Amino acid sequence: MWDGFANGKGDFTDGPYEIQNPENFFKDDFYKYGFNPEVGSVGMPVAATIRATMPPVGWQIPLFKTLENGYVQEVPNPIWNYHKYIPYSKPGLVHDQILLYGTPEDLDDFCLKAQLANYIQYRALLEGWTSRMWTKYTGVLIWKTQNPWTGLRGQFYDHLHEQTAGFYGCRCAAEPIHVQLNLATYLVEVVNTTSEELSNVAIEVSVWDLEGACPYYEIFDKLTIPSKSTVSTSEMKYPKSKDPKPVYFLLLKLYKMSDYEILSRNFYWLHLPGGDYKLLELYKKNKIPLKITSLTFIRGSSYEVRMHIENKSEEPNSRSLVHKNHVLKDASKNFGMPPSEAVDDVPDRGKGTSLFPKMLGNFLTKASGLQVAEINGTGTGVAFFLHFSVHASKAQKNDEDTRILPVHYSDNYFSLVPGEVMTVILNFKVPSGITPRIMLRGWNYQGGHTVL
Incomplete structure (x- = not known):
């Protein structure tokens, strides 16, 4: 079936199908052929899906058994085994990617940390392939996007149509024009899969620590990226700087020098070599103020x-970022809208204009007024791993699943540095007689907030 796909002579291998060290995807010995017809990884869904599809005995998270070689073996409950659970460790080769964040307390904590690992795994998988696009690799197919039943492996959305964070990691890496960090070399790369050359572009590189400061900032400018190619620019040297923090955030933005239009944005959370993410556990207590305009x-x-989601915290030092480059592009325009312009962009209903003329046309017939929700907080720094969900507005009974599914998000599982604004567009259908409410959760917002 796959003859000729790999090296032109019928030789190929598929897989692997389990957890990997993220940097391994970028190494020359990871896969020896040009085309991989089938590669997969983990696929744990969110906790609400586990509760909705399994009896309470299936809500037990795996036991973590430390082996003599120092690696950890996960021992899942029998129901998870039956549903083909793929562990987040590979004793002897890969340390447990969930335990990097600390031992999970319960199902909710386990599934949230699994989403962090899902995002990193699938983004690294595709970025590793595009890092060597047309120099070593010609393509890759991911196994698989979803399960036809309540399986616990290799999926971008679960049996109930809730996306995992792996979907958004893949979506990020699969941009036609993409800026990325090579996790093996720490070179900043630009991928251009389009037929047009990119010229006069620049990359903004900023590192943010857990105190909200920006200790490292660089601009790589006047870049030209040929079509159908991947170009390495310069090394991100923060780990080699004096007294680097053990855990930090990295934000890469590729933009046009002519008008600062952002072509690609990529946000990483990283630790120093040999380290872990356990300091993020304390970071949960850092309540970052947000303003959500809908x-x-x-x-x-x-x-x-x-x-429109805005991180209202302010950077504690005086470093000034590129003009207007703190604003993100959104799903309906090439450039994001800062909050000061949001009200001005609301349609004048007397003139019959539309806020989304290209996207909506005559489809939508009723528009609500502008609504604002604020999440108060005194913390400063990155609002980390934010994600929306849509629910039915009714009293929840015990562990009843109130989610409305499916929902199509222009983005989810995203993070905002101080001052950043992002636009996320949600599309969904509501059952008759149900009023929807929208919840926002995140690493700093464990309990969730109703924002609409």
């Missing part, structure tokens, strides 16, 4: 909600 369009049972 506008809702309704036609029958179909909803489209546009959310």
Whole structure:
């Protein structure tokens, strides 16, 4: 079936299908052929899906058994074994990617940390391939996007159609124009899969610590990226700097020098070589203030909600980032809208104009007023791993699943550095007689907040 796909002579291998050290995807010996017809990894869903699809005995998280060689073996419950659970460790080769964040306390904590690992795994998988695009690799197919049942392996969305964070890691890495960090060399790379050359572009590189400061900042400018190619620019040298923090955030932005339009944005959380992410456990207590401005369009049972999310904390030092480059592009425009312009961009209903003329046309017939929700906090720094969910507005009974599914998000599982604004667009249908409410959760917002 796969004859000729790999080296042109019918030779190929598929896989691997288990957890990997993220940097291994970038190494020359990871896969020896040009085309991999099938490669897979982990696929743990969110905790709400486990509760909705399994009896309480199946809510037990794995036991972590330390072996003589120092590696950890996960021992899942029998129901997870039956549902083909792929562990987040590979004793002898890969240390447990969930324990890097600390021992999980319960199902919710385990599944949240699994989403962090899911995002890193699938982004690294695709970025490793595109790092050697057309120099070693010609392509790759991922096994698989979803399960036809309540399986616990290799999926971007679960049996109930809730996306895992791996979906958004893959989505990030698969941009036609993409800026990325080579996790093996720490070179900053630009991938251009389009037929047009990129010229007069620049990369903004900023590191953010857990105190909200920006201790490392660089601009790589006047770059030209040929079509159908991957170009290495310069090394990200923060780990080699004096007194680097053991855990830090890295934000890469590729933008046009002419008008600062952002072409690609990529956010990483990283630790120093040989370290772990356990300091992030304390970071959960850092409550970052957010402002969420939303506008809702309704036609029958179909909803489209546009959310502007702003990190209201301020950077504690005086470093000034590139003009306007703290604003993210959104799903309906090439460039994001800062909060000061959000009200001005609301349509004048008397003139019949539309906020989303390209996307919506005449589809939507009813628009709600602009609504603002604020999440108070005194912390400063990155609002980490934010994610929306849509629920039915009704009293929840015990562990009843109130989610409305499926929901299509323009982005999810995202993070914002101080001052950043991002637009996320949600599309979904609501059952008859149900009023939706939208929840925002994140690493710094464990309990969740109703924002609409």
